[in-house]
Amino acid sequence: MKHFAALFAALDETNKTNEKVNAIKAYFLTVSDADKMHMLALFSGRKPKRQINSTLVKNYAIELANIPVWLFEESYQVVGDLAETISLLLPESSQTSNKSLTEWIAEINALNKLDETERKLWLIESWASLTRQERFVFNKLLTSSFRVGVSQSLVVKALADISKLDAPTLTHRIMGSWDPEVYTFTQLMEEQGALDDLSRPYPFFLAYPIQETSEKQKSPEEMQTALGNANEWQAEWKWDGIRAQLIHRKGEIFIWSRGEDLATEKFPELHPFIQALPDGTVLDGELLTFRDEQPLPFNLLQTRIGRKNLTKKILEENPVAFIAYDCLEVGGEDIRTKTQTERREILEQLQRDTSFSTIFRVSPLIDFSSWEELAGIRKNSREMVAEGIMLKRKNATYQVGRKRGDWWKWKIDPLSVDAVMIYAQKGHGRRADLYTDYTFAVWDGDRLVPFAKAYSGLTDQEIGKVDAFVKRNTLEKFGPVRTVKPELVFEIGFEGINQSSRHKSGIALRFPRILRWRHDKKKEEADTLESLKSLL
């Protein structure tokens, strides 16, 4: 654990990519293979299962720190992270422990065999044997809230630097569901990937935005300069669903979402079609709710994902289809190095052969001959229930991760509305102890009705100013939330709007964020609920 905590501290202490990679390399070169695999699992988002209730952990910490519960809660508001708050509040430890990361994780995983008294004793002894930094990492493991500010690609880079394998191969080998207790470092590093994991997906190829913000519109001439001739590109709609990979290998089927979550059970209506695909097939595409040849808005899909039990009613009301973009494996062969056009032909053939053509669709190609024409077509995105357009170079291979060059997304401009900030709450992490999470309202007659929360889009400097405003203009406090004097106006951007019975305003926005602070507007000039509803 000492090495792991030190790695965590080293990563915290630098903003430089090179130094981060070096710290990770140093860690790999120091620790046992078992620790390496546990670290890899943690750094690629494979959290250990939570074995102890966070509230219990918190209560024991409050007891040890000998402070009132409210003071703990307020400390948490200041720190913005439960694991860190606990590590700061516990009394300094006097002992030390040389247990490795693997040993600690084994103890944590065995917690479910202990009764409550034993667990408490174990926890108190554990804390007493760890330094503040070690405790922080330990608490993160314990409360299963482990998140590192290091992208998986940096970890892979470090790993590639110290091994004979390249980064794309390693990225692929740590995809899918694997258990660090089972998957060994030797297996990971074998020259020929001998480990046969039928479920393993390929790393997704992700597109860069061609136009970073709506203020930086690209003209047809700029598109020509950036991308070359239009006829070298294929264009498709950018569907607003869940990006997914479907796998059929040796009679088994798997549905992976982009977040590497196994979602096979969430989409039972897709199972027959996947089973019917030839053995050794992997498709990349989008899961969408779909009815009468039309995609439905994202929020319908969202209500489905949230459910534990998929009732017949939900399946009937929100039927799902798979809109395929690409084929990555056919006949058990990895075809990612074939060109976009070749893969597309294979994909279309698979679709022609299927008897499930209402559920298995291929994302249609957009017919266009110039960038100017495509720019015009892009304006219809909203009518198509699409987020914009995807551009893929016809001779491109299927690459790993977010890469510039061959895949671009050209999103439509967000919808926007001017709104008044009425509530504020402190943020977390880097925004701890600052008022950064805001609730916005629009006018309904002479009342301000809250309709959206947003906490991104301002610069640090603006955040500092809004924070100072909130502290000086608080009207009421409700726990961590403050009611603020309605005065500041912001332009809120969003991708879509839907009716919602769960919100006071009767509407729900998709991906609201702050586009800009409207210093030039008074609160009276903010938009109305009526004008917002007209966008429905």
Next chain:
Amino acid sequence: MAKQLLQFTDNGIFCAEGNFYIDPWRPVDDAVLTHAHADHARTGSKRYLAHELSREILRYRLGADISLQTIPYGETVYKNGVQISLFPAGHIIGSAQARVEYQGEVWVVSGDYKVEDDGISTPFEPVPCHHFISECTFGMPVYQWKPQQLIFNEINRWWEKNIEEGKATIIAGYSLGKAQRILCNLDLSLGTVFTHGVIENTNDALRRNGIDLPKTVRINPEIPKEEIKKGIVLLPPSAVGSNWMRKLAPFEFGFCSGWMNVRGAKKRRAADRGFVLSDHADWDGLISAIDATGCESVYLTHGYTASFSRYLREIGFDAHEVHTLYGGDESEGEIPSEDLGSGSGDEAGTKKTGVKEASAENETITTFGEAKANQPESL
């Protein structure tokens, strides 16, 4: 309720019997100053009383022509029959707690203070009193400091490593107080200490006051970069991110502040290293200092006043939250500063206007907003 000896007014802490203010934020006739930081020592008052080790720095910051009386710790001055004396606060060189006594009733105003001996400021002394007016910048239990020697060991090791890697070492801390504390605790066998103009001017003022500071070199364009790489550069927070700083690349940048105890604040700072070093008392320090005064009641002026006073009441103190305009220095530069220009950096910091926003919870002080905005920092 009988009129209190010290009252909280729109101008600051006021003693009606003696007709003087302590650390007022508007110009008054008579101002007793606890220390020379900008949020406590403001321009425009007719007469000032302060500790003798604050003399030169006050003249430098408030103007050479101010009417200033200085006294040593423990000496009593009478004003309209009210006794005024100063006791060490341990915050910075010359910082004091102001003790006010009238007809047997004793009030003490802490100003800013820390209880750890930093090796350069006269160490804090608890002063028995009936009523204690205390800061609580770090009045949350998540703020607990390690002994400074451990922090300076870290800083010295970091400096040494940077020298080996051929990078300049830049360390930021408030120009009055933190900078000298760092200077006096560095391992000077490692190399030269270079200073930004704002810090060197402050050092000069302190030296004029007879304080024996280690040798420092004001950075100027003639100094070869190779020399600077072997040394350490002391920078005021206001110059962080400035052209002046960028010209020193390649460098490693460290920031010293109590706020660095929390990861989120550290990340916001975007420093390579955050060192937890504060000139304010930590949680335990505040409680022990308040307890040691034996006071009947305690008034909390700045910091986490609401939470801290509530906690004090729960453990049996008669604690009150008051609203003031203090709380500037630890948060100085919390808001990214303007680019302060380049060149020798001389006086670069004086271009800054307006008192920095307090990151401490200065609640509902809208009525003073104007006074605050118009108040120059007057370095």
